């Protein structure tokens with residue numbers, strides 16, 4: 001598997017044989033589940049390795065030096081980026097949250113089939129689950145890929161994060177306007193933008209940005225606002241039409 005070897009070299013992290021086996025099995029399960037559940041448009045094997053496995057790990061790899069991290073993947077869909085992260089770091093705990101029951105069912109059965117015991121799937125909306133005492137400000141790391149505009153993702157994710165913890169927003173293109181809006185949202189949510197990490201995927205050369213947020217202060221209890229409000233009235237939004245790239249990944 002020369003192709004996969006070169007991907008992992010570029011990431012600076014190598015799966016062991018058990019993790020490679022789990023990635024193979026994950027691919028087979030996603031392809032099998034796709035016909036029933038329409039989970040992803042990425043079905044080509046090499047594309048799956050690059051856009052689902054490599055990309056999922058790329059956003060979290062800078063945290064890999066930390067042990068026993070408690071992480072939450074919000075809007076996990078078929079399990080990305082949280083599932084590859086849970087496979088890569090068996091000492092971490094990863095909660096995979098999504099509001100669509102059939103997707104959460106797929107994640108739960110996949111965790112079982114893969115023998116992944118350090119992750120759980122939960123069905124619910126971020127706006128509701130973040131107010132539960134057992135989840136609020138309880139995680140070292142929140143990851144969100146392709147869920148909503150960045151300022152909305154900040155409102156979904158930061159209330160789950162402990163003070164001193166972080167969030168990674170996986171984005172495609174990145175515009176100045178998004179950064180201004182995100183910075184304004186972060187100011188309301190007790191966080192700051194720590195890093196904007198721009199890179200290209202190793203094969204397709206598609207542009208990606210990982211936006212790293214640091215939680216610096218406890219958040220106000222009003223956040224996240226009730227379901228739907230963060231999208232309808234995004235925190236920190238500037239006047240005028242949002243850029244077309246905001247939802248893109």
Ligand SMILES: C[S@@+](CC[C@H](N)C(=O)[O-])C[C@H]1O[C@@H](n2cnc3c(N)ncnc32)[C@H](O)[C@@H]1O
Nearest residue numbers: 075076077080098099100124125126145146147
């Ligand atoms: C485009 S999919 C991305 C899935 C995955 N993160 C990925 O990158 O492949 C967005 C997912 O976010 C979920 N989602 C959107 N808003 C949500 C919310 N407020 N709470 C929980 N899940 C949400 C949707 O159900 C959907 O599965």
